[in-house]
Amino acid sequence: MYAVRYELIKTCKQSGARLGRLHTPHGVIETPIFMPVGTQATVKAMTPEELKEIGSQIILSNTYHLYMRPGHDLVKEAGGLHKFMNWDKPILTDSGGFQVFSLGPLRKITEEGVNFRSHIDGSKHFISPEKAMEIQNALGSDIMMAFDECAPYPADREYVKNSLERTTRWLKRCKEAHKNTENQALFGIIQGGMYKDLREQSAKEVLAVDLPGYAIGGLSVGEPKKLMYEVLEYTTPLMPVDKPRYLMGVGSPDDLIEGVIRGVDMFDCVLPTRIARNGTAMTSEGKVVVRNAKYARDFTPLDPECDCYCCKNYTRAYIRHLVKANEILASRLISTHNLHFLLKLMEQVRQAIMEDRLLDFRAEFFQKYGYEL
Numbered sequence: 001m002y003a004v005r006y007e008l009i010k011t012c013k014q015s016g017a018r019l020g021r022l023h024t025p026h027g028v029i030e031t032p033i034f035m036p037v038g039t040q041a042t043v044k045a046m047t048p049e050e051l052k053e054i055g056s057q058i059i060l061s062n063t064y065h066l067y068m069r070p071g072h073d074l075v076k077e078a079g080g081l082h083k084f085m086n087w088d089k090p091i092l093t094d095s096g097g098f099q100v101f102s103l104g105p106l107r108k109i110t111e112e113g114v115n116f117r118s119h120i121d122g123s124k125h126f127i128s129p130e131k132a133m134e135i136q137n138a139l140g141s142d143i144m145m146a147f148d149e150c151a152p153y154p155a156d157r158e159y160v161k162n163s164l165e166r167t168t169r170w171l172k173r174c175k176e177a178h179k180n181t182e183n184q185a186l187f188g189i190i191q192g193g194m195y196k197d198l199r200e201q202s203a204k205e206v207l208a209v210d211l212p213g214y215a216i217g218g219l220s221v222g223e224p225k226k227l228m229y230e231v232l233e234y235t236t237p238l239m240p241v242d243k244p245r246y247l248m249g250v251g252s253p254d255d256l257i258e259g260v261i262r263g264v265d266m267f268d269c270v271l272p273t274r275i276a277r278n279g280t281a282m283t284s285e286g287k288v289v290v291r292n293a294k295y296a297r298d299f300t301p302l303d304p305e306c307d308c309y310c311c312k313n314y315t316r317a318y319i320r321h322l323v324k325a326n327e328i329l330a331s332r333l334i335s336t337h338n339l340h341f342l343l344k345l346m347e348q349v350r351q352a353i354m355e356d357r358l359l360d361f362r363a364e365f366f367q368k369y370g371y372e373l
């Protein structure tokens with residue numbers, strides 16, 4: 001019996017996309033789902049109440065960051081991550097693999113694990129699959145990601161093949177080290193870069209490890225969108241239909257819709273909150289860079305079609321003023337809007353799957369947002 005169980009509700013007759021429900025110890029999640037990212041135990045600039053208000057069903061946090069600060073033992077002492085950050089819905093934690101590999105020259109990979117220096121104070125550290133599991137077990141997240149290597153892009157075949165094979169060996173060690181299987185679900189991560197035969201090999205090896213869910217890693221690492229869609233096209237069909245499929249690190253509006261059409265159920269991305277802090281909003285008519293002078297006397301909302309707290313109460317002129325004055329409220333308001341925009345988009349996607357019209361919805365949305373089909 002797993003801690004997390006996926007229920008396939010319906011498949012869209014027009015696109016093949018899936019409508020599902022993910023049952024977790026902290027509640028049920030309607031999929032396809034976008035997961036706001038809260039790397040350091042907070043979705044930046046947002047309170048848990050505000051996240052619930054805009055419809056967040058689950059949030060992400062990060063093993064590497066919380067291990068480095070404040071330490072997983074402190075979070076455990078606080079009663080676990082849910083209690084520590086006052087979030088009583090599901091939490092997914094990434095394993096830290098991606099983060100330690102992003103440290104570049106500061107890290108050394110061995111079969112045992114990864115030696116690296118802290119991005120905070122340069123101190124030496126070591127994370128192994130076992131350590132990544134110990135940390136996530138201490139955090140108490142509902143879904144824990146296996147410790148993997150996300151190969152860089154581009155990367156040569158030899159490197160990608162050796163890396164995916166080590167990721168498989170690490171996955172087996174993660175499963176071996178997993179305590180608390182009743183309350184926490186371990187997801188495996190399929191790698192293989194942009195090579196079809198290596199994706200097939202990684203899928204075969206990772207799916208041979210019986211787990212409640214699986215992710216597609218190694219994408220959204222700088223490759224062209226078309227290449228990501230191509231890899232998805234031949235990877236998702238290899239995955240079981242009765243388990244959730246999580247595409248890691250993906251989150252622009254077009255990528256979410258294209259990913260759902262290719263059979264993905266779960267997504268995460270820092271994009272909505274990151275661009276918010278740079279003063280950029282996602283709106284139904286495309287991006288609005290609100291710091292732009294043309295909005296100085298624009299007394300209309302960020303998005304005329306949006307019913308979020310920001311769009312109901314503030315104008316572009318006011319938000320531009322806050323951005324120019326580097327006021328904290330600018331980040332709060334634009335983050336609220338951008339997250340609401342993506343969560344609302346996924347709600348419309350789920351509705352379109354229910355009505356067997358997701359391809360029509362894509363055409364309508366792309367036309368308005370200014371995307372090319």
Ligand SMILES: CN(C)CCSCc1cc(N)cc2c(=O)[nH]c(N)nc12
Nearest residue numbers: 037094098150217218219220248249
């Ligand atoms: C908070 N986010 C920035 C981090 C969560 S998603 C990170 C993330 C993003 C991408 N693109 C690929 C991978 C991958 O292949 N493996 C792992 N473990 N994480 C990944």
